[in-house]
Amino acid sequence: MVDQRWTLTYDTMATGVKNYGRESLLSLGNGFLGWRGALVTNDFSDDSYPGLYAAGVFNHTTTPVAGRQVVNEDLVNLPNLQRINIIIDEQPLRVNAETVKHLKQTLDFKTGTLTDSFRVQVDDNVLHYVDITTVKVIDPVNWHCLGLTLALKTSYEFNLTLKAEIDGQVLNQNVARYRQFDSQEFEVTATKPGLMLLSTKTTAVDIAIAAQSSLDVAAHKEVVVEATKLSDRYQLQLAPQQTVTLSRVMAVATSLETPGNLATFTTQTIEKQTFKQMQMSSQNYWQQFWHEKDVHIVGDDAIQRLVRMNIFHLNQMANPNANSHLDVSIGSRGLTGEGYRGHIFWDELFVLPYYSANEPTMASQLLNYRKRRLQAAEKNADFENEVGAMYPWQSGMYGDEQSQRIHLNTVDQTWIPDNSRLQRHVSLAIAYNMWVYQQISGKKDHLENDGLAMLLAIARFWVSKAEKVAGRYHISGVMGPNEFHEAMPKQSIGGLKNNAYTNLMVVWLLNYVHDLEQQDKTAFDLIAATVGYTKALQDKAVMMRHQMKLSISSEGIIEQYEGFFSLKSLDFQAYKTKYGDIHRIDRLLKAEGQSPDEFQVIKQADLLMLLYNFGARQTEALVTQLGYTLPSDWLAKNTAYYLARTTHGSTTSRPVFAGIYVALARQGQQVFEKQAYDFLTEAIGSDYYDIQGGTTAEGVHMGVMGETLAVIQNDYAGVDMLHDTFRVMPKLPSQWSSISFTQKYHGVTIDLQISHHHVIAKADKKISVIIAGEQMILQPDERKEVKYHG
Numbered sequence: 001m002v003d004q005r006w007t008l009t010y011d012t013m014a015t016g017v018k019n020y021g022r023e024s025l026l027s028l029g030n031g032f033l034g035w036r037g038a039l040v041t042n043d044f045s046d047d048s049y050p051g052l053y054a055a056g057v058f059n060h061t062t063t064p065v066a067g068r069q070v071v072n073e074d075l076v077n078l079p080n081l082q083r084i085n086i087i088i089d090e091q092p093l094r095v096n097a098e099t100v101k102h103l104k105q106t107l108d109f110k111t112g113t114l115t116d117s118f119r120v121q122v123d124d125n126v127l128h129y130v131d132i133t134t135v136k137v138i139d140p141v142n143w144h145c146l147g148l149t150l151a152l153k154t155s156y157e158f159n160l161t162l163k164a165e166i167d168g169q170v171l172n173q174n175v176a177r178y179r180q181f182d183s184q185e186f187e188v189t190a191t192k193p194g195l196m197l198l199s200t201k202t203t204a205v206d207i208a209i210a211a212q213s214s215l216d217v218a219a220h221k222e223v224v225v226e227a228t229k230l231s232d233r234y235q236l237q238l239a240p241q242q243t244v245t246l247s248r249v250m251a252v253a254t255s256l257e258t259p260g261n262l263a264t265f266t267t268q269t270i271e272k273q274t275f276k277q278m279q280m281s282s283q284n285y286w287q288q289f290w291h292e293k294d295v296h297i298v299g300d301d302a303i304q305r306l307v308r309m310n311i312f313h314l315n316q317m318a319n320p321n322a323n324s325h326l327d328v329s330i331g332s333r334g335l336t337g338e339g340y341r342g343h344i345f346w347d348e349l350f351v352l353p354y355y356s357a358n359e360p361t362m363a364s365q366l367l368n369y370r371k372r373r374l375q376a377a378e379k380n381a382d383f384e385n386e387v388g389a390m391y392p393w394q395s396g397m398y399g400d401e402q403s404q405r406i407h408l409n410t411v412d413q414t415w416i417p418d419n420s421r422l423q424r425h426v427s428l429a430i431a432y433n434m435w436v437y438q439q440i441s442g443k444k445d446h447l448e449n450d451g452l453a454m455l456l457a458i459a460r461f462w463v464s465k466a467e468k469v470a471g472r473y474h475i476s477g478v479m480g481p482n483e484f485h486e487a488m489p490k491q492s493i494g495g496l497k498n499n500a501y502t503n504l505m506v507v508w509l510l511n512y513v514h515d516l517e518q519q520d521k522t523a524f525d526l527i528a529a530t531v532g533y534t535k536a537l538q539d540k541a542v543m544m545r546h547q548m549k550l551s552i553s554s555e556g557i558i559e560q561y562e563g564f565f566s567l568k569s570l571d572f573q574a575y576k577t578k579y580g581d582i583h584r585i586d587r588l589l590k591a592e593g594q595s596p597d598e599f600q601v602i603k604q605a606d607l608l609m610l611l612y613n614f615g616a617r618q619t620e621a622l623v624t625q626l627g628y629t630l631p632s633d634w635l636a637k638n639t640a641y642y643l644a645r646t647t648h649g650s651t652t653s654r655p656v657f658a659g660i661y662v663a664l665a666r667q668g669q670q671v672f673e674k675q676a677y678d679f680l681t682e683a684i685g686s687d688y689y690d691i692q693g694g695t696t697a698e699g700v701h702m703g704v705m706g707e708t709l710a711v712i713q714n715d716y717a718g719v720d721m722l723h724d725t726f727r728v729m730p731k732l733p734s735q736w737s738s739i740s741f742t743q744k745y746h747g748v749t750i751d752l753q754i755s756h757h758h759v760i761a762k763a764d765k766k767i768s769v770i771i772a773g774e775q776m777i778l779q780p781d782e783r784k785e786v787k788y789h790g
Contacts (some may be wrong), residue, residue: 002603005304008107008688013097015047018698020174020337021690023049024620026107026114027336027700028138028146031055031319032326033252034335035146037107037114040082040134041095043167049174049451049697051077053335056256056328057207058342058397059200061182067371070404073396076185076200077174080167081209084150085231086121087161093130095120101129109312110290113137114284116301122158125404129155131440139278140285143322144251144258144266148273161235163249164213166196168228174338175698182687191230194270195263203397206255208262210270211475213248241694249276249469257325271758289315292742293358295712299736306684307712310705314351318703329369329395330702337699343402346426346481352433352654355722356440357713361439364445370430371450373399377427381461387532388461391419391427396421398501419486419494419527422479426460428505432613435512440721442746452516452524456533459513462506463537463544472549478502480561480606484586484596484649488563491597498562503548504622508614510541511625550625556631557641558623560607569600570599572647581693583649603649605642605656611635612656612707616663618661636664651692655682655707662715666731677733678717684708713741717754721745727770728761730754732790750778756790 002009003698006720024036036051044050057076062069086093093099095118105188114136121205122128131153133241139145143501150391152160168191171183186207190197196209215221219236238244295305295311300334317334332347333339348366355363374389376399381390383401393403397670403421434451434685438444447455460768466473477495479486480502517524517538528538560567575582582588586596586603610619616635623630641662648654661676682691686704690696713719717739718729726745732738740753753760759771763778771778 002074002106005301006108006110006308008109008305008309011103011106013100013103015097017694017697018690019047020049021687021694023051024333024696024699025333025338025687026105026311027316028112028114029313029316029319029335030138030140031142031317032143032257033110033138034316035082035136036084036336037105037136039095039116039118040084040136040148040150041086041093041132043080043083044170044173047096050082050170051174051337052081053253053342054078054207054252055322055326055335057200058203059185059207060202061185063181065181070181071345072178072341072404073402074172074178074183074185075335075338075606076174076205076339077170077195077393078186078252079188079198079209080165080170080206081211081252082148082248083162083163083165084246084248085165085168086130086132086152087131087163087164089158090161091123093120093122093615094098095664098365100215107312109287110283110286111279111747112136112140112312112316113279114285114644117469117715127155131155131497137275137279137282140272140319141187141281141321142269142273144253144269145177145249145273145278146697147247147249147278148734149245149247149275151243151245152238152310154238154240156221156240158238158243159234159235160238162215162244162246163224164211164232164246165235166209166211166230167250168196168198169427172338173361176562178338178341187226191225191227193225193767194230195233195267196230197263201441206262208253208266210263210266211248211249211250219244219705249273249275249278256327282363284616291774295709295741296739297712297736298738299374303681303684303735307709308686309688310684311520313700314354314702314705314709316360317351318355318362318366320359320365323362323365326365327372332702333699334702337697339695339698340394343396345701346423346429347652347706348433349429353436353440354706354709356437357745360437360443360744361440363441364443367434367437367446367451370433370527371397371446371454374450374454376400376458376751386461387464388459389427389457389531390424390461391430391458393423393426401434406522415495417486419479420483422486422495423481423483423500424461424476424478424501424613425505425597427461428502428509431455431512432505433508436722439724440745447516452527453531455509455513455516456524456528457531459509459541460531460537462509463533463541465703466506466540466548467545468543468547469549471547473523473544473547474498475503475506480603481604481609481650481652482560482606484601484603485561485564487597489567489595489598493590496561496563498549498551499606500550500558501609503550504610505613506617507545507548507622507625510545511622513541514545546626550626550628550631550741551621552623552628556634556637558607558630558634558638559667560602560605560642564600567600568598570601570611575605583647583692585647586649600645602642602646604653605646606638608656608660611663612710614722615720616660635660637667637669639664651683651695651701651704652707654679654686655704655711658683658708659711659715660730662711671731680708680733683711696728712739717741719752719754725770726767728749728752728754728759729772730756730759730788730790732756759786759788760784761786 377389394402658679
């Protein structure tokens with residue numbers, strides 16, 4: 001019997017965006033390749049989207065829209081190399097909701113294997129059907145390789161033709177609203193038996209795809225080579241109840257990560273591989289992986305399965321074997337779809353802490369992506385008449401800004417201005433990721449290798465941007481994570497003033513930079529000179545650390561940005577009655593001819609994101625450092641105020657509230673325990689249940705996957721690795737009996753088993769820790785148990 005806690009299983013046929021979403025969730029990956037979970041028998045349609053992506057492979061297209069040339073940089077959907085065309089008595093087999101009579105799709109997290117089993121009615125005769133089972137794997141070790149098998153069993157006698165194809169005629173069509181743009185991303189440059197060569201049209205990335213197939217019974221085989229399609233064609237006659245199995249081994253390589261002749265490399269690679277070898281490689285890899293990185297929860301099997309699904313996806317999006325050879329980071333949808341065109345956002349902030357605590361080498365590899373694009377960030381700043389490093393809101397291949405100036409409102413299909421590029425806080429997220437990596441790993445390798453230059457260039461941008469007015473430093477022309485507000489009401493120029501999240505993150509950054517200066521003044525001054533972080537800017541930074549501007553009400557509510565308190569209130573219930581789903585109320589308002597800039601409506605409460613980043617204590621310390629005071633109940637008041645105005649238009653919103661409510665429950669306010677668990681439950685299932693009504697079709701949401709794991713491990717289990725000592729202070733939900741997992745801290749592997757009144761800890765090296773308020777030394781392999789009152 002299959003353990004549902006270790007699998008993702010579907011047993012009904014779905015259509016439309018619902019099936020697109022399933023295919024995203026059933027994706028396989030290994031850091032380099034991402035392979036959507038479409039049935040191998042299907043081409044692109046409104047109900048199915050086979051997709052294959054290679055990390056870092058982007059292309060630019062240009063399309064005239066609204067009187068201007070719109071340039072898009074897209075993660076490229078590569079040729080469909082999984083297509084198996086089944087022809088029975090010269091009639092193509094139709095596989096759709098009408099013909100499929102039984103279906104079971106199972107993604108096994110333990111082995112990294114996707115198995116699809118389905119019965120297809122061939123014609124009007126109910127006794128004429130075929131049973132098909134496919135098994136797919138991506139090799140996580142030999143990371144250029146992927147493979148599949150297809151077993152077909154017949155109920156009656158017929159002539160069968162199997163065509164195992166590489167289809168080079170595909171377009172980027174995963175996202176419906178993008179289809180009106182030019183979607184031809186590559187050109188096929190050569191086809192040979194078993195080999196297709198192509199090149200992206202504008203970025204000139206060369207790609208080779210090699211494949212070889214075999215059949216387990218005698219058949220007539222023909223290799224068909226066309227200009228944009230390759231086929232291994234098998235013809236044979238099947239007897240009733242006979243089973244035939246096709247095996248297919250494939251390899252993908254690009255000029256970005258593979259030197260030399262790509263055709264030779266891919267051809268030789270598949271000659272050395274068999275499907276069974278890849279299957280065993282995947283099984284061994286994931287078995288070892290789960291031994292070290294499982295998060296085992298007792299008491300809620302539904303949460304347990306989704307936790308493992310999220311861990312599985314996060315570790316398909318990045319892989320230590322592949323990423324050491326790649327110049328990439330992780331897009332907001334990983335390699336599971338074409339949402340946001342595969343671009344890299346601030347969402348890295350939600351997963352770098354996870355990687356730092358579980359696979360620090362991989363976290364280090366991902367940080368390199370940003371360091372290598374420092375010059376591009378400086379050019380971005382210069383283009384906008386700024387100085388220092390201004391990292392783009394949307395980054396792709398080169399690190400230039402990929403955000404558009406207009407975007408499509410899907411409610412009324414109109415093109416409207418897009419100011420999202422003003423979310424300059426992405427550079428603060430990059431600095432935060434560097435700090436988190438340093439705090440958790442204990443390593444300073446990035447600071448010694450261009451990392452300090454990057455941090456000081458980011459600091460130069462913010463210090464230069466700030467202006468002093470009436471004794472306080474102000475920052476204008478930015479947006480916070482709450483993307484519903486792009487400008488002040490009735491203003492044609494985008495950007496807000498004194499966004500609290502941004503201003504406090506700047507103060508934190510300048511504190512971080514100050515600490516680094518104290519550690520090695522000579523190295524600091526040398527790097528500062530190379531990036532233009534002058535003595536005058538450093539002196540200004542000292543003042544900014546204590547004089548940044550915030551607005552705080554008499555009740556202790558920190559204003560989200562200057563002027564937010566004066567915005568109009570909105571009757572949320574009236575809009576729910578009118579529209580039902582209002583999570584994207586910004587689009588609804590714009591379709592009505594109104595602007596969300598005029599209302600107190602929030603996509604995600606960006607002020608509260610500070611609490612996700614730092615916790616309540618450090619957030620309050622930043623506010624106090626600026627000379628402001630907060631009431632003792634500021635956390636509860638601010639949470640209630642912003643929750644009442646938040647529609648959770650982003651999946652990253654709910655985990656923030658979940659973590660805060662755990663913190664409030666720790667203060668003795670037990671009424672918040674249920675709210676915390678409700679937010680966690682809804683957030684962790686946001687992709688599985690597709691709570692945003694179709695967005696999972698465009699790829700899974702990497703950010704919410706990392707966030708929910710942080711809530712579980714850092715808030716509920718109470719692990720804190722960001723404040724100089726490894727600490728554990730649990731506050732488990734009543735639904736759980738226990739939780740156990742492993743973390744890496746300063747080169748030490750620490751195993752934790754936590755129940756409601758006990759913490760058992762074991763480390764592989766000597767380390768000082770604080771568990772439930774008690775400081776102790778863990779000796780190597782010594783098992784210590786600590787009692788606490790949860």
